[in-house]
Amino acid sequence: MSNSKKLQIGLVGFGVVGKGLYDVLQATPTLQANIKKICIKNAQKKRAIDAYYFTTAINELLDDESINVIVELIDDATAAYDIVTAAFKKGKHVVSANKKMIATHFKELLLLQQQYKVAFLYEAACCAGIPIIRNLEEYYDNDLLSKVSGIVNGSTNFILSKIAAEGLTFEEALYIAQHEGFAESNPALDIEGHDAANKLTILAAHAFGTIIATHEIIYTGITQINPIINQWATQHDYTIKLLAHVIKVDDSYFAAFVLPQLVKKDSDFYNVNNEFNALETESCFADKHFFKGKGAGAFPTAAAVLSDIAALRYDYKYEYKKIQLGQQISLTYNYHLNIIITAKSLEHINLQAFTQIEVLEQTSSAVFIKGKIAAQQLIKNNWWKENGVSLVLAADAIAVLNNKVAIQSSTAAAIT
Numbered sequence: 001m002s003n004s005k006k007l008q009i010g011l012v013g014f015g016v017v018g019k020g021l022y023d024v025l026q027a028t029p030t031l032q033a034n035i036k037k038i039c040i041k042n043a044q045k046k047r048a049i050d051a052y053y054f055t056t057a058i059n060e061l062l063d064d065e066s067i068n069v070i071v072e073l074i075d076d077a078t079a080a081y082d083i084v085t086a087a088f089k090k091g092k093h094v095v096s097a098n099k100k101m102i103a104t105h106f107k108e109l110l111l112l113q114q115q116y117k118v119a120f121l122y123e124a125a126c127c128a129g130i131p132i133i134r135n136l137e138e139y140y141d142n143d144l145l146s147k148v149s150g151i152v153n154g155s156t157n158f159i160l161s162k163i164a165a166e167g168l169t170f171e172e173a174l175y176i177a178q179h180e181g182f183a184e185s186n187p188a189l190d191i192e193g194h195d196a197a198n199k200l201t202i203l204a205a206h207a208f209g210t211i212i213a214t215h216e217i218i219y220t221g222i223t224q225i226n227p228i229i230n231q232w233a234t235q236h237d238y239t240i241k242l243l244a245h246v247i248k249v250d251d252s253y254f255a256a257f258v259l260p261q262l263v264k265k266d267s268d269f270y271n272v273n274n275e276f277n278a279l280e281t282e283s284c285f286a287d288k289h290f291f292k293g294k295g296a297g298a299f300p301t302a303a304a305v306l307s308d309i310a311a312l313r314y315d316y317k318y319e320y321k322k323i324q325l326g327q328q329i330s331l332t333y334n335y336h337l338n339i340i341i342t343a344k345s346l347e348h349i350n351l352q353a354f355t356q357i358e359v360l361e362q363t364s365s366a367v368f369i370k371g372k373i374a375a376q377q378l379i380k381n382n383w384w385k386e387n388g389v390s391l392v393l394a395a396d397a398i399a400v401l402n403n404k405v406a407i408q409s410s411t412a413a414a415i416t
C-alpha cells in the first residue's frame, strides 16, 4: 500500500476501543484514514454516531472492495479469528488488539498472513499504549535479548494498586476497572492471569522468535493473593505486582511465567500503578531499557491501533525475522523459582514439591513457607492454585540453589 493511497477502514467492534479509535481518527485528519463501515453485534444498542455507519453483517465490510483495512476490535476471540482470516483471504490488511485470538492461533495467523501477502499488525494487543512489539521486531533485531519482564495487565495492576493505596476491596477495585473500560468483557481473563499469559505468548514470539502456547506458561492471576502475604510484603517494604517474564536461562532455553511477585521499593516496577503497564528488557549490548505507559483504556489502546494504521501507509509488516531464522531458543522448565507460599493449613501444601525450604512458620490458622521450587512442579500440578493456597514469587524470581543453607525436601517431608 503506497503512502499516497487513502486507507478505507472497515471497523469491527464499537466498544471501548472501537469508539476510542473513532474519536482518535476524528482528531487526526492528516492521516487520511476513513472509517467506511462499522460492524457490531447488537443492532439495537444506542450509538454515539450516525446509524448510517453500522451493520451487523460482516460481509458488507469483507465484500466491499474499496475497504482495504479491517480493524478488528471485538471482545470475542472465536468470532475475531473467523473475521480476521476471512479478511486475509479477501486480500485486506488487518489491525487487531485481540491478544486472546492472536495467542491462540499464532501459527495459523502468521501462515495465512504470509500466504495472502497482507499485513497483520497488533501493537495494541500487548500493553496497549506501550510500543513494545515494533521495538522487539525492529530495535532488538540484532542486539540479542535475554529478558522481557513486566506488568502487562492494566486491570490487575489497577486492582492491586487501589487495594494497596486506598484500601479498596478487591470487588470495589474490579468494579471501577470494569467501569473505566480496562477489564475484559469477561474479567476472569484479567484476574486469573489468562490475559497476561496471552500477552506473554505474543511477547515471547517477538522477543525470541519462539511460538509457545499460552497453556505452556506457568501462570496464575491475583485472586489467590491472601492478606497475610500482603501484610508481610508491606512490613518488609515490598508491594505485590502481577509480573510476566520471558527470561533466557542459557543459550538454548528460556523460562516463561506470570505470577504475583514481591517488588522492592527501589525497583522501577514499584511505582507503576493503576492501569499503567511497564516492561524491562535486557539485551546483550544495550543492557536494560524500561518502558512505561498506559496498558488499558480507550485512548491509549486506540493510539496503538492508530499507529498500526499509520504504519500501513508505509507498507509496514512484521517480518518475523527471528522466527524465519530458525535459530529459536526453546521453552524450558529446567529451573527453580524463589517463592513464598501461604495457606490456611499444611494439608493443602505439597511440601515434597519444594527443592529447598528456608523458612516454615505455622500457627493454628496459617502456614508461611519461603523456599525454592522446581518450575516442573508448578507446570505439572495445581495444588498451589487451589484451596486458598497463595503463591508469590520473591523479588529475585529465578533461584540459585544453595544446599548449604537450605533444608532439603526430605527434611521438609519429615516436618509434616
Ligand SMILES: NC(=O)C1=CN([C@@H]2O[C@H](COP(=O)(O)OP(=O)(O)OC[C@H]3O[C@@H](n4cnc5c(N)ncnc54)[C@H](OP(=O)(O)O)[C@@H]3O)[C@@H](O)[C@H]2O)C=CC1
Pocket (backbone or CB within 6 Å): 012, 013, 014, 015, 016, 017, 018, 039, 040, 041, 042, 043, 045, 073, 074, 075, 076, 079, 097, 098, 099, 100, 124, 125, 128, 181, 182, 183, 184, 185, 295, 296, 297, 298, 301
Ligand atoms: N479495553 C482495553 O483497554 C483494551 C482492549 N483490548 C482488546 O480490544 C478488543 C476490544 O475490547 P473492548 O473495546 O474493551 O471491548 P468492548 O466489550 O467494549 O466492545 C466489544 C465490541 O465488539 C462488538 N462485537 C462483539 N462480538 C462481535 C461480533 N461477532 N461481530 C461484530 N461485533 C462484535 C460489540 O458489539 P456491540 O457494541 O453490538 O455489543 C462491541 O462493540 C478486545 O480484544 C480486547 O481484549 C486490547 C487492549 C486494551
Ligand SMILES: N[C@@H](CC=O)C(=O)O
Pocket (backbone or CB within 6 Å): 125, 127, 128, 152, 153, 154, 155, 156, 182, 183, 184, 190, 195, 295, 296, 297
Ligand atoms: N483487560 C486488559 C486490557 C488491555 O489489554 C488489561 O487490563 O490489561
